[in-house]
Amino acid sequence: MDFVESDSLAQFRTAAREWADEHVDPGWVELEHATGTHHNPDLHALLGRQGLLGAGWPAAYGGTDVDPGLALAVFQEIGARGLRMDGWVTTEMVARTILAVATEEARQAIVPAALRGEVVIVLGYTEPGSGSDVAAARMRAVRDGDEWVVNGSKMFTSTAHVATHVFLLARTNTEVAKHRGLTLFLARLDAPGVEVQPVHTLGGQRTNATFYSDVRVPDAMRIGDVDGGWGVMRVALVHERGTAPAPGGPTLVQRVAAWARHAPGDDGGVLFDDPAVQEELARLAVDDEVSRLLALKVRWVASTGGMPGIEGSMAKLWSSEAEQRRGAVLTDLLGEQALLRVEHGTGRGSGGAPLDGAVEWAYRKAPVSTIYGGTSEVQREIVAERRLGLPRSRPAG
Numbered sequence: 001m002d003f004v005e006s007d008s009l010a011q012f013r014t015a016a017r018e019w020a021d022e023h024v025d026p027g028w029v030e031l032e033h034a035t036g037t038h039h040n041p042d043l044h045a046l047l048g049r050q051g052l053l054g055a056g057w058p059a060a061y062g063g064t065d066v067d068p069g070l071a072l073a074v075f076q077e078i079g080a081r082g083l084r085m086d087g088w089v090t091t092e093m094v095a096r097t098i099l100a101v102a103t104e105e106a107r108q109a110i111v112p113a114a115l116r117g118e119v120v121i122v123l124g125y126t127e128p129g130s131g132s133d134v135a136a137a138r139m140r141a142v143r144d145g146d147e148w149v150v151n152g153s154k155m156f157t158s159t160a161h162v163a164t165h166v167f168l169l170a171r172t173n174t175e176v177a178k179h180r181g182l183t184l185f186l187a188r189l190d191a192p193g194v195e196v197q198p199v200h201t202l203g204g205q206r207t208n209a210t211f212y213s214d215v216r217v218p219d220a221m222r223i224g225d226v227d228g229g230w231g232v233m234r235v236a237l238v239h240e241r242g243t244a245p246a247p248g249g250p251t252l253v254q255r256v257a258a259w260a261r262h263a264p265g266d267d268g269g270v271l272f273d274d275p276a277v278q279e280e281l282a283r284l285a286v287d288d289e290v291s292r293l294l295a296l297k298v299r300w301v302a303s304t305g306g307m308p309g310i311e312g313s314m315a316k317l318w319s320s321e322a323e324q325r326r327g328a329v330l331t332d333l334l335g336e337q338a339l340l341r342v343e344h345g346t347g348r349g350s351g352g353a354p355l356d357g358a359v360e361w362a363y364r365k366a367p368v369s370t371i372y373g374g375t376s377e378v379q380r381e382i383v384a385e386r387r388l389g390l391p392r393s394r395p396a397g
């Protein structure tokens with residue numbers, strides 16, 4: 001791998017900042033915190049209308065002539081302003097999977113509309129009784145002519161309350177080994193029989209439980225072969241773990257370091273003068289750098305035509321565990337000030353929280369990072385088995 005960084009995005013930074021100055025409503029961050037919804041429909045629709053979502057995609061499927069470098073710089077600038085684009089992350093992941101495995105009819109029906117920002121797709125894999133062991137899904141899909149009838153429930157269907165479609169993993173065959181009887185479908189969330197209920201998490205994010213009762217999905221919206229869902233999932237999971245965003249603005253560690261240069265220390269100086277504080281911050285900066293390089297490696301593998309499966313697992317494992325270390329260390333460093341909480345959108349909160357409560361929030365939201373997208377234990381198994389060649393830790397099947 002070539003570690004010399006391209007400065008190709010540098011030429012887009014000013015345009016990206018100007019774009020965000022003009023279009024990003026400063027109230028959106030407050031709204032995101034208040035609702036726990038990591039997706040802004042207005043922003044998403046705007047990005048679609050302006051061709052930014054379609055940058056770099058094939059013209060035959062709605063790709064635009066917007067420079068992909070500009071689009072990436074805009075996405076990074078949006079991230080640097082504290083906004084999440086989870087609805088686009090999952091839509092992009094599924095759209096790429098559709099291009100790889102679906103029929104031409106499904107590609108044309110979905111991908112151009114997704115790139116115009118008219119379709120937002122979320123992931124419906126996890127169920128109340130199956131998460132890591134995703135192949136144990138019990139949701140049933142039974143064929144009825146040109147349609148499928150879907151029954152069951154999904155857990156943690158994040159962003160479903162502001163999305164148009166859900167990528168559903170369902171059991172279509174109960175007579176074969178569990179991973180051989182699965183099929184993926186793209187179901188409309190406004191279809192009769194779909195119910196979305198909120199689930200609020202410790203970190204403030206809202207996710208959902210979703211319920212499906214005799215929901216009809218046209219066979220044209222089956223993604224991949226009947227009973228071929230396991231292969232489709234493998235493609236989709238590679239895209240999930242391979243989409244780590246590149247860093248945009250200053251990191252939390254850099255922000256805390258800047259704060260510590262002014263925060264009073266024990267002996268009349270500033271906190272940053274303490275060598276122990278400097279060492280902790282340096283360790284966290286190294287963690288961040290390793291995360292950044294692993295994410296770059298994922299991109300590099302993907303951009304040179306490879307499937308960054310193991311690299312994605314390595315990056316996800318490291319960066320999510322680093323996020324938890326960071327939350328704990330920075331909380332220690334801020335001391336009791338780290339308990340001051342900002343309650344966005346409520347008019348309440350502790351007041352005077354350093355860095356607008358960013359450390360308190362980072363600590364609270366870190367635990368989920370090693371759960372969603374596959375837990376650390378599962379990522380370790382993937383690396384152990386596929387990269388290190390260690391024996392399987394559980395029976396196949």
Ligand SMILES: Cc1cc2nc3c(=O)[nH]c(=O)nc-3n(C[C@H](O)[C@H](O)[C@H](O)COP(=O)(O)OP(=O)(O)OC[C@H]3O[C@@H](n4cnc5c(N)ncnc54)[C@H](O)[C@@H]3O)c2cc1C
Nearest residue numbers: 123124125126130131132156157158368371372373375377
């Ligand atoms: C905030 C949030 C958002 C999410 N968003 C989505 C979403 O949009 N769509 C979606 O489909 N899912 C989503 N998920 C679900 C997520 O992918 C699952 O929670 C995750 O895969 C773990 O599954 P589980 O919760 O059923 O835990 P389990 O699989 O029951 O795991 C429980 C514990 O056992 C361990 N374990 C399980 N299997 C093994 C093994 N083979 N070896 C060693 N240890 C093991 C796990 O590591 C974990 O510590 C989300 C989860 C959260 C918390």
